[in-house]
Amino acid sequence: MGTINVSKEYTLKERTYLPALFQGMFITMKRFIQGFILHKKYTIMYPEEKRIYSQRFRGMHFISVDENKVENCTACFLCETVCPAECIHIVAMERDPATNPYGVRKEKKPLSFDLDVMRCCFCGFCEEACPMDAIKLSRNYELSVLSRQEAIYDLKYLTREVIGRG
Amino acid sequence: MGNALLEKYSEGRLCLADTTGEPVLWTNSIADAFDLLKRLHADDTLKFDFLSDLTAYDNGDRRDGAKRFVLVYQILSTVTHARLRIKLGVDEGEEPLSLVSLWPGANWLEREVFDMYGIKFNGHPNLRRILMDERFTGHPLRKEYPLRERQPFPDNIPLHLGAHPLPHDVIHDDIYNPNILINIGPAHPAFHGTLRVMCRLNGETIEDAACEIGYLHRGMEKLGEYKTYHQWLVYTDRMNYCSALNNNIAYSMTVEKLMGITVTERCMWLRMMLMELARIIDHIICVAINALDMGAMTVFWLMYYWREEAYTMIESLCGMRLTTTATRIGGMSYDIPDDFIPRMKKFVKDFPSCLVEINRLLTGNRIWIDRTKNVGKISKEDALKLSITGPCLRASGIDFDLRRDRPYYAYNEVVFDVAIGTHGDVYDRYLVRMEEMRQSLRIIEQCIERLPGGPIWVEDPRVRIPEKADVYTKMEVMIHHFKIFMEGINVPSGEVYNAVEGPNGELGFYIVSRGGPKAWRMRVKAPSFMLFQSYEHSIIGYKIPDAIANLGSLNIIAGELDR
Numbered sequence: 001m002g003t004i005n006v007s008k009e010y011t012l013k014e015r016t017y018l019p020a021l022f023q024g025m026f027i028t029m030k031r032f033i034q035g036f037i038l039h040k041k042y043t044i045m046y047p048e049e050k051r052i053y054s055q056r057f058r059g060m061h062f063i064s065v066d067e068n069k070v071e072n073c074t075a076c077f078l079c080e081t082v083c084p085a086e087c088i089h090i091v092a093m094e095r096d097p098a099t100n101p102y103g104v105r106k107e108k109k110p111l112s113f114d115l116d117v118m119r120c121c122f123c124g125f126c127e128e129a130c131p132m133d134a135i136k137l138s139r140n141y142e143l144s145v146l147s148r149q150e151a152i153y154d155l156k157y158l159t160r161e162v163i164g165r166g
Numbered sequence: 167m168g169n170a171l172l173e174k175y176s177e178g179r180l181c182l183a184d185t186t187g188e189p190v191l192w193t194n195s196i197a198d199a200f201d202l203l204k205r206l207h208a209d210d211t212l213k214f215d216f217l218s219d220l221t222a223y224d225n226g227d228r229r230d231g232a233k234r235f236v237l238v239y240q241i242l243s244t245v246t247h248a249r250l251r252i253k254l255g256v257d258e259g260e261e262p263l264s265l266v267s268l269w270p271g272a273n274w275l276e277r278e279v280f281d282m283y284g285i286k287f288n289g290h291p292n293l294r295r296i297l298m299d300e301r302f303t304g305h306p307l308r309k310e311y312p313l314r315e316r317q318p319f320p321d322n323i324p325l326h327l328g329a330h331p332l333p334h335d336v337i338h339d340d341i342y343n344p345n346i347l348i349n350i351g352p353a354h355p356a357f358h359g360t361l362r363v364m365c366r367l368n369g370e371t372i373e374d375a376a377c378e379i380g381y382l383h384r385g386m387e388k389l390g391e392y393k394t395y396h397q398w399l400v401y402t403d404r405m406n407y408c409s410a411l412n413n414n415i416a417y418s419m420t421v422e423k424l425m426g427i428t429v430t431e432r433c434m435w436l437r438m439m440l441m442e443l444a445r446i447i448d449h450i451i452c453v454a455i456n457a458l459d460m461g462a463m464t465v466f467w468l469m470y471y472w473r474e475e476a477y478t479m480i481e482s483l484c485g486m487r488l489t490t491t492a493t494r495i496g497g498m499s500y501d502i503p504d505d506f507i508p509r510m511k512k513f514v515k516d517f518p519s520c521l522v523e524i525n526r527l528l529t530g531n532r533i534w535i536d537r538t539k540n541v542g543k544i545s546k547e548d549a550l551k552l553s554i555t556g557p558c559l560r561a562s563g564i565d566f567d568l569r570r571d572r573p574y575y576a577y578n579e580v581v582f583d584v585a586i587g588t589h590g591d592v593y594d595r596y597l598v599r600m601e602e603m604r605q606s607l608r609i610i611e612q613c614i615e616r617l618p619g620g621p622i623w624v625e626d627p628r629v630r631i632p633e634k635a636d637v638y639t640k641m642e643v644m645i646h647h648f649k650i651f652m653e654g655i656n657v658p659s660g661e662v663y664n665a666v667e668g669p670n671g672e673l674g675f676y677i678v679s680r681g682g683p684k685a686w687r688m689r690v691k692a693p694s695f696m697l698f699q700s701y702e703h704s705i706i707g708y709k710i711p712d713a714i715a716n717l718g719s720l721n722i723i724a725g726e727l728d729r
Contacts, residue, residue, distance in 0.1 A: 003586055021532075024526070056483070124491065125397070128631065
């Protein structure tokens with residue numbers, strides 16, 4: 001746990017200027033040969049070639065559905081409460097008890113579930129908070145839209161079939 | 167601290183301890199506070215030579231005395247490494263004495279307090295708003311100021327030179343003009359779009375300068391009082407976005423200290439490893455951008471490859487590259503993936519080759535040396551007076567590193583060296599950063615070796631977010647899960663100041679809690695704030711290209727500067 005003084009004074013080698021210049025040129029040439037002659041690449045040809053992210057990548061949201069293609073969301077408002085960016089807006093309604101096949105498991109459902117992705121900061125708190133495994137993040141990172149209005153996603157879009165992350 | 171020594175000063179004053187047992191000294195009056203600080207500053211045994219932070223909080227509920235506001239001074243000794251917090255109650259209309267005569271670094275801090283709370287300082291040379299626009303009405307951190315009341319202004323503040331008047335005798339018909347006024351930034355590539363410097367030039371030499379900040383002010387400290395502790399974690403990502411992990415960890419650590427939680431061994435070592443990785447990333451950015459600003463493109467390409475590698479690793483850990491949100495209070499969002507340690511080992515093994523290459527390109531290069539040596543000098547004394555921290559303080563020759571001198575987590579168990587410089591110029595700051603990257607690799611190596619198994623989460627029901635599998639099957643766990651997310655984490659009342667050695671310097675969080683899920687006062691002591699203040703002084707006497715080189719070496723991150 002010592003202290004190192006890294007400060008340096010001019011040495012003769014540095015004064016003469018040329019050794020460092022050739023050293024620099026050598027590194028540049030090495031990289032040039034690596035890139036242009038040996039074709040060592042550091043870039044990818046996006047969008048033809050996609051960058052592979054890890055299983056945990058936090059991308060665009062979706063709402064998982066059950067076997068009848070009905071959303072798992074029960075409009076408990078946990079995600080709306082915990083969201084730091086206030087980007088989730090839910091209107092809840094009750095399912096008709098007479099025709100509800102789920103019984104107590106799904107008594108409520110969202111009438112509307114709007115997600116303003118322009119506000120979203122992709123922290124993943126909604127997924128963490130969801131007690132029904134309904135709102136989830138996918139690994140999709142291509143989110144460009146043409147207008148702000150298009151970036152507000154509704155329930156229909158969010159319940160599309162997507163593969164979740166690991 | 168030797169409390170016996172402090173006794174001399176605590177006579178007649180209320181001496182309390184905060185949640186972690188740090189001493190808090192309440193002063194009785196404005197004159198008393200100034201007198202105490204002056205005596206502590208001059209004391210030869212205690213050697214309180216450094217003003218860490220100066221802030222205030224709203225005491226609208228009168229829980230801390232009968233005065234409306236409480237001023238908080240955090241002072242530190244770079245020799246004995248002791249900290250002391252001094253408090254002073256101030257009513258509206260009262261004017262506490264300015265500390266600028268003792269520590270010139272208090273200048274901007276006092277301006278911020280004036281801006282946010284409307285407390286005027288007697289004897290301050292230039293008491294004007296700093297983060298807000300000058301036309302702004304009201305004081306945003308007062309409790310009565312509504313959260314969402316925005317006041318947009320269509321145009322910018324006209325050019326000014328701080329406290330110094332603009333010269334009127336501008337000679338237009340002469341080639342030699344001693345009074346050229348120029349404005350650099352905020353829309354300038356080297357000024358990140360958020361920093362603005364106004365200079366008076368004599369020929370090509372800068373003779374006077376003033377900085378204007380606040381272009382990226384998002385009211386984070388105000389939001390900290392309205393968001394729960396859990397939610398505010400997201401905002402810490404956006405402070406120093408080059409090393410978001412460091413902010414996450416420092417913030418979580420502060421809240422944990424406030425709650426009296428000790429994280430598990432595994433979590434602690436992992437966090438240390440991540441903090442050092444974040445430090446490497448931040449230094450890469452600083453060195454590469456500094457070189458890029460001066461025209462050395464190759465350095466940028468070569469170093470950013472490794473930054474990319476590091477970000478890929480971070481992304482595999484927590485799912486995001488820049489805005490990580492990797493920690494939770496009491497644990498981490500995820501445990502590390504299986505391939506993380508092998509990748510980290512590979513990084514530690516291969517990254518030094520990059521440092522060797524950059525060393526060959528820059529350190530001995532006459533062009534680089536001539537551009538950076540003896541530029542933007544901050545002497546030892548000025549560095550202390552201006553309260554700058556981190557690599558820039560060490561480059562000035564002050565041997566002070568919070569990791570070694572006030573160790574947190576297990577930094578006292580790992581072996582590393584502190585790099586210091588002598589001249590405090592751009593070249594020394596570069597060398598200090600290069601050496602710190604090597605030392606960080608050393609620490610990461612030791613962390614990998616000593617990373618124990620076991621749980622990542624502390625088993626404390628107040629903060630533990632239940633496992634999803636239990637939430638779906640057990641009723642009690644489900645209720646607990648709802649309580650944590652609906653109400654937030656319940657933090658007992660108290661206060662704590664916790665600082666870590668961030669990549670730029672001392673990153674501190676001062677939280678005053680009155681109980682409940684939201685903080686009463688969330689103060690961020692950002693290193694960039696003090697660094698940019700020193701910039702005003704350190705560019706005087708140099709040329710414009712030197713100012714660009716100087717700015718790059720200070721590594722000012724606007725997200726942290728303006729908060």
